[in-house]
Amino acid sequence: MITLHGFAASNYYNLVKHVLLHKELPFNEHLIYNNDEQFLAINPMGKVPAITTADRLNIAESSVICDYLEETYPSNTLYPEDSAERAFVRQIMKISELYFELPSRRLIPYVFTGSPAPEHVKDDIRKLLTRGVNALCELTHFSPWIAGEQFSMADIYVYYVNTVVNAFTPKELNWDVLAEIPGLKEWQAKMSQSTIAQQIEADRQANMPEFMQKVTAQILAAQSK
Numbered sequence: 001m002i003t004l005h006g007f008a009a010s011n012y013y014n015l016v017k018h019v020l021l022h023k024e025l026p027f028n029e030h031l032i033y034n035n036d037e038q039f040l041a042i043n044p045m046g047k048v049p050a051i052t053t054a055d056r057l058n059i060a061e062s063s064v065i066c067d068y069l070e071e072t073y074p075s076n077t078l079y080p081e082d083s084a085e086r087a088f089v090r091q092i093m094k095i096s097e098l099y100f101e102l103p104s105r106r107l108i109p110y111v112f113t114g115s116p117a118p119e120h121v122k123d124d125i126r127k128l129l130t131r132g133v134n135a136l137c138e139l140t141h142f143s144p145w146i147a148g149e150q151f152s153m154a155d156i157y158v159y160y161v162n163t164v165v166n167a168f169t170p171k172e173l174n175w176d177v178l179a180e181i182p183g184l185k186e187w188q189a190k191m192s193q194s195t196i197a198q199q200i201e202a203d204r205q206a207n208m209p210e211f212m213q214k215v216t217a218q219i220l221a222a223q224s225k
Contacts, residue, residue: 002027005039006048008203009211011101012062013049015160019069021196022156023076027051031207033214063093066153078153089147092139092154099132100177101161107168112215122173129169133180142183144190159191 004020004027006013020027032039034046043050043060050060051068059065070078079086103125110117117125140146147154162178166188169177178185191197 001054003030003052004028005030005032005042005050005052007031007033007211008200008207010048011160011163012047014163014200014204015156016049016051016062016065016069017200018156018160018196019066019078019153021199022078023069023073025069025073063090063097063157066157070153078151078156080147080150080152085147088139089152089154092136092147093157095132095135095139096154096158096161099128099135100158100165103128103132104165104168104177107172108215111168111172112212117172125169126173126175129165129173129175129177133177136181136184140181140184142187144187146187155191159188159197162188 002020002025004013004017008014008031017029034040034048039048039050040046042052042058045060047060049062049065050058051065052058053068053072059068066078079089106121106125107117110121141148143149145151145155146158162184165177169175178188192201
């Protein structure tokens, strides 16, 4: 049986969990934090999530895990059959990660410590987010799903990327980034109503107090060195 390693407050943990639930695959959850020595033995990079396959192979990086699950368990497929359409789905995933999630993530240390982000940091983040907005305005369809008629890996990926964007950019940058892309917020609301998304959100909320305590302690310890 597959084991999913990580913690429920992580958006990347949750997107892999959503894929597992969508594919109706049996799996165990191993709730563990990325600075734990036991987790570092599974993934030396210390990035959440990781999985251990039924064959005892450890795999890290969310997109790699998602592709492994799709290729190994093709039921309830999340990629189109056509190679060009698959590339289109992956393009949306990659742009959302590089130009939406990662820039927004730079705000996290400032939010957790209560100190304002410097203006030059905010300017850099805005520039990257603007590139992401422009690209996703061109690529997304919402007809009814993000890449067209088929529910795909891009729907799951962008939905959980957006949780980080929406958590930090409206307050820290005074910018509702998701509203810049026509149809995105309506699609996001529809995604949040699925049984799987609601189950994952309940688990995330339950994990948040412990997560907040741990990450705040880590940031403060790093700043004191």
